[in-house]
């Protein structure tokens with residue numbers, strides 16, 4: 001049985017940090033001893049970027065709800081079983097209209113655990129009829145083993161040729177369970193084996209299975225390629241599991257990860273580490289430049305992180321119901337101190353290292 | 356002013372060492388950077404060696420830096436502690452093996 005270390009979302013606990021404004025206040029004013037950290041705006045200016053503006057839209061990321069079967073300590077969504085925000089069929093219908101007409105070639109469904117939205121399967125069926133090139137579902141793996149009604153998810157994914165991107169904190173039980181709750185490792189291993197059985201992640205298979213690695217603590221990920229090798233070796237030797245790619249992602253200092261950073265007195269050091277690891281080469285490839293993020297209630301954001309901080313797109317068009325790509329492409333991307341997380345080291349986006 | 360000899364935030368200022376002797380400082384950092392590049396040994400293996408040496412050198416800054424560095428590379432705490440034991444074993448072995456020198460000297464001097 002999966003047993004989370006923290007039991008409730010910030011939202012449910014009525015914690016101050018459940019208010020995006022409070023998070024932004026901390027990010028902007030810091031718990032610093034006065035103006036030591038350069039603002040992200042200043043920093044990108046030094047690298048020759050006055051602002052961020054969108055390139056051609058490639059990825060539409062849709063967050064179909066904050067409900068999740070896990071309560072991971074680092075969750076930037078503040079997701080959990082106690083979150084009830086769920087995208088309705090009506091909003092999904094609006095998304096389908098947009099998918100049909102937008103220039104995006106990749107559809108990326110996320111949550112929470114997107115599979116927990118009761119309209120999830122209907123949406124996948126409808127969206128796949130529209131012929132997106134790459135149809136990604138962000139699965140936390142344990143959902144496949146959480147309840148009988150999800151046991152057939154691997155078959156369902158296969159039927160629609162879904163590209164499964166799964167979070168896997170580490171190739172060892174200890175590190176994985178510490179970040180995500182007791183039992184998560186064993187359930188994830190079982191789920192990966194089931195995906196492999198359907199052909200997912202096998203060499204040469206077009207059923208794509210990629211893993212996402214986030215550090216399980218107040219440190220940055222390093223060496224995506226080396227990490228991928230370690231994961232591949234260990235999972236194959238220990239559990240006969242295969243997968244295609246591994247993306248290493250930096251934890252952004254927002255939501256429950258921000259809570260953890262403050263509580264463990266790591267916030268200041270972590271922010272310094274992000275600023276120190278600032279890599280001008282990563283700036284050109286931050287994911288907000290080719291992505292749009294849609295929230296469960298249809299609002300539009302530059303990325304999933306901005307969504308959680310309630311920083312809506314700086315555009316006349318702010319809701320999926322009034323979607324207009326030409327107008328949206330003219331916007332400036334909304335940035336703040338959390339953006340340092342996307343430009344640290346090799347840089348990372350929802351697709352992993354970018355530079 | 357901190358009342359201890361070591362201040363953790365000094366580690367962040369390490370790069371400033373070049374300010375008072377730019378050429379030598381930069382040469383050092385260039386060498387240092389090269390040493391830790393992926394080579395015949397992987398960067399991960401080098402980080403574990405550095406962690407063990409940091410302990411035998413008992414440099415708090417290096418312990419701080421390489422604990423973080425190994426964590427960043429996905430090294431587990433069991434692996435980290437084993438590396439420290441390797442350092443400790445070499446250090447104690449090195450102490451003990453000098454005992455042979457002492458024994459030689461005693462044998463020479465003692466009637």
Ligand code: SF4
Pocket residue numbers: 068069070071072074075076077078079080111112113140167
């Ligand atoms: S990190 Fe993912 S799996 Fe964990 S609580 Fe958040 S949405 Fe759920």
Ligand code: SF4
Pocket residue numbers: 286287288289302303304305306333334335336338339342
């Ligand atoms: S946090 Fe969002 S807006 Fe900021 S750089 Fe990253 S992707 Fe772009």
